[in-house]
Amino acid sequence: MSRVHDMGGRFGDGPITPEDEAVFEKDWHGHALALNLASGALGQWNIDMSRHARECLSPKDYSRFSYYEKWMAGLADLLVEKGLVSEVELETATASGPYALAERQLKGERVAAVLSSGGPSLRENTELPRFNPGQAVQTRTLARNEYVEGGHTRLPAYAAGKTGHVVLCHGAHVLPDTNAHGLGENPEPLYAVAFPAQSLWGDAAAEGDEVILDIWQSYLSPA
Incomplete structure (x- = not known):
């Protein structure tokens, strides 16, 4: 059996037609990428875990979500699964208190170095x-x-x-x-x-x- 993400070779999805040279189609896409990178810097999961989290989205959600919506949905699941935030905190956008991993936050001056180093395998x-x-x-x-x-x-x-x-x-x-x-x-x-x-x-x-x-x-x- 395969998951809905394994789409290679499927008929009916139409051609890929890039419209312009923009890095992000919408402004919030850049924020979604930044949030995923900042959360990954907390060191609670690896790139393969994050890929698997997106694969595990329900078929209905995976089919209707855009690319970065999939990223955000997978990230939300990881944050709750690892106990970093609660479902209530996500729903209300409020924090319940200080976090043990606050010292691992990805600060602006480190972003360029983190992006350039990547995640070598x-x-x-x-x-x-x-x-x-x-x-x-x-x-x-x-x-x-x-x-x-x-x-x-x-x-x-x-x-x-x-x-x-x-x-x-x-x-x-x-x-x-x-x-x-x-x-x-x-x-x-x-x-x-x-x-x-x-x-x-x-x-x-x-x-x-x-x-x-x-x-x-x-x-x-x-x-």
């Missing part, structure tokens, strides 16, 4: 790469988390059970499937894998085109 190699550039590989048949039923994974459903070839290895990176659920980083080799576009999309794709996806080693087997 590269780690030292703890597992040797099993695959080499040019080698044929196949993704696991089902795009699912092997550790947590219904959990977070970065293998899209449209690429499950497909055969491609390794382009390169990026080194060892944090495994989202465990990191999103507090089960540790468990870094493993991450590969750029090329798939013939028609093997993913059928005749809707142009012959000779390919799609390159970043795929973790545990998602792959020799073809």
Whole structure:
């Protein structure tokens, strides 16, 4: 089974047509991004947890919310789940008292440094790469988390059970499937894998085109 967020290759959503070069379509979008970054700086969750929180929105809400509305809804759920704010505080926009994590607030003078540093997921190699550039590989048949039923994974459903070839290895990176659920980083080799576009999309794709996806080693087997 898949969640509503796994939309790759779905018919009926129309083309993507950027209208201008604006960084944010609406002013509040910038505030939403800032609030997510400031909340993340409190250190109570990681990027994979925040992605999973957005995936866990109800299908009805996920379908009707805009991009940054999804961000804000996922953030609200995380803040309550981690005990940082209560539902009453969110509903009334009032604080009940001082907070233990107040000293970790992201102040204006630190924003540029935080944004430029990002959240690197590269780690030292703890597992040797099993695959080499040019080698044929196949993704696991089902795009699912092997550790947590219904959990977070970065293998899209449209690429499950497909055969491609390794382009390169990026080194060892944090495994989202465990990191999103507090089960540790468990870094493993991450590969750029090329798939013939028609093997993913059928005749809707142009012959000779390919799609390159970043795929973790545990998602792959020799073809």
